[in-house]
Amino acid sequence: MVVAEIRIELKQGVADPEGQNTKKALELLGFKGIKNVKSIKVFDIELDADAAEAKKAGEEMCRKLLANPVIQKFSVQIK
Amino acid sequence: MRSEEIKVCVLRIEGTNCEDEMYQAFRELGASPEKVHLKQLLGKCPADMKRELDDYNILALPGGFSAGDYVRAGAIFAARIKSELSKDIRSFVESERPVLGVCNGFQILVELGLLPAFEGTMSEHPEAALYTNISGRFECTPTILKHESRGKCIFTKRIEKGRMMLVPCAHAEGKLMFAKEKEEKLLAKLEENDQIVFRYVDEDGEYAGYPWCPNGSLSNIAGICNPAGNVMGMMPHPERVVHRYTHPDFTRTAADVNGAGDGKAIFESVIESVKRKA
Numbered sequence: 001m002v003v004a005e006i007r008i009e010l011k012q013g014v015a016d017p018e019g020q021n022t023k024k025a026l027e028l029l030g031f032k033g034i035k036n037v038k039s040i041k042v043f044d045i046e047l048d049a050d051a052a053e054a055k056k057a058g059e060e061m062c063r064k065l066l067a068n069p070v071i072q073k074f075s076v077q078i079k
Numbered sequence: 080m081r082s083e084e085i086k087v088c089v090l091r092i093e094g095t096n097c098e099d100e101m102y103q104a105f106r107e108l109g110a111s112p113e114k115v116h117l118k119q120l121l122g123k124c125p126a127d128m129k130r131e132l133d134d135y136n137i138l139a140l141p142g143g144f145s146a147g148d149y150v151r152a153g154a155i156f157a158a159r160i161k162s163e164l165s166k167d168i169r170s171f172v173e174s175e176r177p178v179l180g181v182c183n184g185f186q187i188l189v190e191l192g193l194l195p196a197f198e199g200t201m202s203e204h205p206e207a208a209l210y211t212n213i214s215g216r217f218e219c220t221p222t223i224l225k226h227e228s229r230g231k232c233i234f235t236k237r238i239e240k241g242r243m244m245l246v247p248c249a250h251a252e253g254k255l256m257f258a259k260e261k262e263e264k265l266l267a268k269l270e271e272n273d274q275i276v277f278r279y280v281d282e283d284g285e286y287a288g289y290p291w292c293p294n295g296s297l298s299n300i301a302g303i304c305n306p307a308g309n310v311m312g313m314m315p316h317p318e319r320v321v322h323r324y325t326h327p328d329f330t331r332t333a334a335d336v337n338g339a340g341d342g343k344a345i346f347e348s349v350i351e352s353v354k355r356k357a
Contacts, residue, residue, distance in 0.1 A: 011259070017215035069204055070256060071210055071258075
């Protein structure tokens with residue numbers, strides 16, 4: 001069994017209100033010097049497959065459901 | 080074709096929550112709506128509950144939080160339709176039957192590739208996104224929409240161009256976006272194809288920012304249709320303002336409180352267009 005770690009993040013230049021609101025909240029809590037907060041989504045998918053198959057399956061999952069290519073990019077790392 | 084012969088499939092899965100209002104809107108205008116679970120179209124149900132999409136005249140995707148809005152709003156509902164009902168939905172749209180998506184329904188149509196559908200009926204991957212409001216919050220507020228269609232959209236045939244309508248919105252992800260590098264080109268294409276149906280405006284009918292535009296949508300766009308005009312998606316909820324008395328200002332205007340609400344004309348338009356075609 002392998003674990004495919006799928007990371008979905010916003011493409012460069014796409015506004016990230018969740019990140020911005022989190023930054024604001026952290027600043028309200030008194031944290032100083034925060035330059036930027038970026039929200040990223042990670043799915044850990046346990047798969048009964050070898051590493052190459054898992055990578056292929058993970059990428060297919062991104063194309064079919066996990067990422068919207070208009071605003072997001074994905075990466076699949078096998079652990 | 081009489082109104083009651085018009086069968087409307089109000090499609091839902093777990094997490095859909097505006098199917099009752101959608102059903103009621105069509106019902107009050109004399110059509111025959113039915114609330115149908117996706118599994119009934121896929122045959123994953125007792126035999127007597129099985130339904131065929133092809134037996135309906137109109138498909139309506141109501142609002143809600145389908146599948147908990149996990150992954151992205153509408154993405155799971157869209158992926159399930161695409162993997163198992165792709166052929167049926169494609170032929171439904173190609174036969175020029177109307178498909179309406181409101182709120183979560185609009186998000187589903189975009190994820191499905193039925194909107195904006197610049198090329199062909201349904202794109203393989205989404206061509207647009209409805210992403211988190213710039214406020215980062217769920218926005219539940221009345222919005223003023225300006226009707227922008229030059230006549231292509233079959234859901235607004237009874238509404239003159241430029242008319243302003245008060246329609247409530249309630250969503251966290253309603254910001255229409257294109258890929259940054261294609262944004263200008265695709266926006267021009269929407270305009271050229273007469274695919275922009277509604278834009279958010281202020282009280283004077285001017286394109287304005289937040290809070291008039293609740294989500295920061297590209298070019299204030301609230302609703303679009305496909306190039307053929309038979310698939311429309313919009314973020315605000317016309318089914319919530321079929322009657323004047325559900326308008327937030329219903330006691331403060333001269334309009335008859337029992338009269339038509341601003342959303343009614345959308346349902347009238349689509350029913351009329353189905354009747355005319357039959």
